[in-house]
Amino acid sequence: MMSAKDKQSKNKVVEEKLLEDLNSKLSASVQCQKTRRLFVLIDPDQLVDTCTKAYESGFEHLSTIAATDWLEEGKIELTYHLWSYSHNHLLTIKTKIDRKKPKISSINSIWGGNAETCERECHELFGVKFKGNLNLTPLFLEDWEGPPPFLKDFNWREYVKKEDYDQSNPREKVYFEVKK
Amino acid sequence: MTKINEQKVNSDFAMNFGPAHPGSGNFAIKVEMRGERVLKATADPGYLHRGFEKLMEYREPMQNSVLSDRVCVLEPLQWNLVHAEAVDYLMGYEIPERAKYIRVILAELSRIQSHFIWYAVLSLGTGFMTGFNISIGYRDYILDVLNLITGGRVYPAGYICPGGIRKDFPEKAENKILELLPKIDYMRKFMLKENPAWLSRFKEIGVLTKEEAIKFGATGPVLRGSGVAADVRRDDPYEIYDELEFDIPVMDEGDALARFNVGVQEIEESMKIITQAIERLPKGEVRTPTLKPIVKFQNAKGEIYIRNELSRGEGAFYMVATGQKTPYRVKIRGPSFTHMIPIVEHLLTGVDYADVPAIYWSLYQCPADVDR
Amino acid sequence: MKLGIIKEVFKNVFTKPMTLLFPFERLEIPERNRGEHSFDIDTCISCGACARICPNLALEMIEAPPEMKEKYPKTYPQIDIGKCCFCGLCEDTCPKGSIKLTTNVFLATFDKDDTVRSPMSWNK
Numbered sequence: 001m002m003s004a005k006d007k008q009s010k011n012k013v014v015e016e017k018l019l020e021d022l023n024s025k026l027s028a029s030v031q032c033q034k035t036r037r038l039f040v041l042i043d044p045d046q047l048v049d050t051c052t053k054a055y056e057s058g059f060e061h062l063s064t065i066a067a068t069d070w071l072e073e074g075k076i077e078l079t080y081h082l083w084s085y086s087h088n089h090l091l092t093i094k095t096k097i098d099r100k101k102p103k104i105s106s107i108n109s110i111w112g113g114n115a116e117t118c119e120r121e122c123h124e125l126f127g128v129k130f131k132g133n134l135n136l137t138p139l140f141l142e143d144w145e146g147p148p149p150f151l152k153d154f155n156w157r158e159y160v161k162k163e164d165y166d167q168s169n170p171r172e173k174v175y176f177e178v179k180k
Numbered sequence: 181m182t183k184i185n186e187q188k189v190n191s192d193f194a195m196n197f198g199p200a201h202p203g204s205g206n207f208a209i210k211v212e213m214r215g216e217r218v219l220k221a222t223a224d225p226g227y228l229h230r231g232f233e234k235l236m237e238y239r240e241p242m243q244n245s246v247l248s249d250r251v252c253v254l255e256p257l258q259w260n261l262v263h264a265e266a267v268d269y270l271m272g273y274e275i276p277e278r279a280k281y282i283r284v285i286l287a288e289l290s291r292i293q294s295h296f297i298w299y300a301v302l303s304l305g306t307g308f309m310t311g312f313n314i315s316i317g318y319r320d321y322i323l324d325v326l327n328l329i330t331g332g333r334v335y336p337a338g339y340i341c342p343g344g345i346r347k348d349f350p351e352k353a354e355n356k357i358l359e360l361l362p363k364i365d366y367m368r369k370f371m372l373k374e375n376p377a378w379l380s381r382f383k384e385i386g387v388l389t390k391e392e393a394i395k396f397g398a399t400g401p402v403l404r405g406s407g408v409a410a411d412v413r414r415d416d417p418y419e420i421y422d423e424l425e426f427d428i429p430v431m432d433e434g435d436a437l438a439r440f441n442v443g444v445q446e447i448e449e450s451m452k453i454i455t456q457a458i459e460r461l462p463k464g465e466v467r468t469p470t471l472k473p474i475v476k477f478q479n480a481k482g483e484i485y486i487r488n489e490l491s492r493g494e495g496a497f498y499m500v501a502t503g504q505k506t507p508y509r510v511k512i513r514g515p516s517f518t519h520m521i522p523i524v525e526h527l528l529t530g531v532d533y534a535d536v537p538a539i540y541w542s543l544y545q546c547p548a549d550v551d552r
Numbered sequence: 553m554k555l556g557i558i559k560e561v562f563k564n565v566f567t568k569p570m571t572l573l574f575p576f577e578r579l580e581i582p583e584r585n586r587g588e589h590s591f592d593i594d595t596c597i598s599c600g601a602c603a604r605i606c607p608n609l610a611l612e613m614i615e616a617p618p619e620m621k622e623k624y625p626k627t628y629p630q631i632d633i634g635k636c637c638f639c640g641l642c643e644d645t646c647p648k649g650s651i652k653l654t655t656n657v658f659l660a661t662f663d664k665d666d667t668v669r670s671p672m673s674w675n676k
Contacts, residue, residue, distance in 0.1 A: 037484075061394060061399075063485075068509045088416065113521075113523075113525065114395065114518050117521045139225060140551055150233065150234050156234055
């Protein structure tokens with residue numbers, strides 16, 4: 001049985017080797033956030049290329065695709081979380097696209113149905129268009145015609161106040177007094 | 181709705197499996213049939229979409245931890261744990277040792293009762309009512325203990341909260357949990373052997389190969405039933421899992437029965453974990469004394485992706501904090517999201533309609549964490 | 553195989569059933585159960601912490617009715633049980649322990665307005 005300290009130092013050596021390896025393979029600078037969490041910042045047009053290379057170097061499991069709306073910056077950040085069953089590390093690929101014309105290539109050539117479903121969700125809730133994904137039909141919302149609801153400039157509270165709540169109802173009055 | 185993707189399938193008729201089907205949950209699958217055979221299956225989620233990701237942007241972390249139980253009805257304590265870990269990392273909290281052990285004990289109890297529910301819906305959906313009744317009955321013994329500890333039978337309401345847990349174990353809670361184990365073991369043996377005729381229904385249907393499982397993003401029992409020995413508790417240890425001894429059950433067949441058997445074997449491993457954790461349970465604080473009930477999230481900045489092994493597979497929280505009172509963005513990755521949309525569509529293509537419920541429930545579905 | 557079934561039958565005839573005959577026997581509800589709230593108006597210091605943390609805005613700070621205004625000059629929480637999610641955060645934040653969640657779980661009413669409990673009429 002190895003002591004905890006030995007284990008840690010051994011893990012560190014493995015991590016550094018993996019970092020070096022990935023740096024040369026992905027031709028981008030991979031950074032370490034904490035143990036077993038790596039991330040890399042790339043340009044949107046390199047996405048498919050980087051994902052393919054990551055897939056080939058062992059990051060086989062697409063955990064999820066998350067979109068974050070940075071309103072002040074005018075960008076939408078897409079984060080692709082990949083897990084490697086062989087290296088036991090998580091690689092987060094981050095890329096920022098323009099908020100007004102959110103468009104990026106689809107990665108369904110690598111992960112097929114899984115990627116397509118994640119992209120469908122991003123398209124529906126953030127309005128991001130994925131080039132190459134033919135199945136961007138609505139997933140959760142039915143008959144929704146407003147703007148993508150998870151964007152920061154869509155105020156959910158205002159919307160439900162207008163649509164669903166009644167200020168004259170004493171039980172619902174309290175929702176109109178909340179700020180923000 | 182599905183305009184672009186509408187391919188010409190020579191089907192006789194289309195029908196909906198769910199959402200008003202008993203046991204299917206708030207989830208529908210549109211199946212196009214030719215005679216008895218399913219030609220094409222399209223998942224139709226969204227009947228339980230509550231927009232938790234957006235709602236959490238409006239609420240403070242302590243309120244969010246109450247909300248996080250609701251992500252999945254059947255494994256609320258584990259979702260509590262994922263949320264609490266994400267906030268813990270962003271706030272830089274040091275968790276007291278006792279709290280870590282209690283978190284693990286409760287998460288494993290929650291896993292066992294969730295597996296009982298799996299057996300229950302599996303037998304309900306395929307017409308084995310005895311299994312449903314007995315399984316729900318034995319689950320109730322666990323719920324009684326959870327009520328004693330957390331104060332709620334199903335929903336702990338943020339019992340596992342940022343910074344530790346909300347209250348220490350009440351008196352004799354350890355004994356109550358140990359008294360549960362023989363009952364759980366009886367139920368586990370029942371699940372393994374009852375009923376052979378019914379269990380044979382699951383043989384060699386819904387086969388998911390190893391490559392497909394990885395490509396479609398399967399996790400948890402579905403992945404391990406396909407022969408990949410991957411478990412977040414082992415590969416990416418959190419809390420105290422790296423100090424405990426337990427095995428990862430793996431089956432190579434990849435069919436519905438293999439997935440279910442992995443689940444049954446996991447109950448035994450969870451029992452091992454609970455016994456070890458209760459033996460080693462240290463004394464001390466369960467929440468750092470300086471922490472107040474309200475988490476001052478204004479101090480937090482950065483982002484984190486926390487993965488946990490839930491009973492259904494990998495559950496994860498992606499949380500971004502920018503120094504506001506509330507998180508800037510929360511993304512929840514439910515394990516059933518991949519199981520219920522791409523995998524179920526893939527597995528149901530070309531099977532007999534009689535096998536649809538068996539395959540559907542063998543995927544250990546929870547519509548609540550698909551929609552969130 | 554057949555004998556096994558008979559054995560099982562006899563075993564089950566003489567064991568207790570898993571269920572309870574509800575109105576006559578009841579499951580013991582543990583002390584920690586998050587049921588109906590109890591509120592002690594005399595220890596309340598009107599800090600409003602409970603109303604601020606309530607995730608569902610079920611608590612609202614209101615003034616006492618005119619005839620009791622002299623005795624209770626500040627604002628006190630009024631709860632709408634219909635909105636409450638029974639998380640117990642109000643109990644945790646209360647600095648004086650005035651609000652407590654009790655073991656009473658029978659909360660169904662015939663009238664919608666009965667779910668609102670004013671601070672004077674909360675059970676103690």
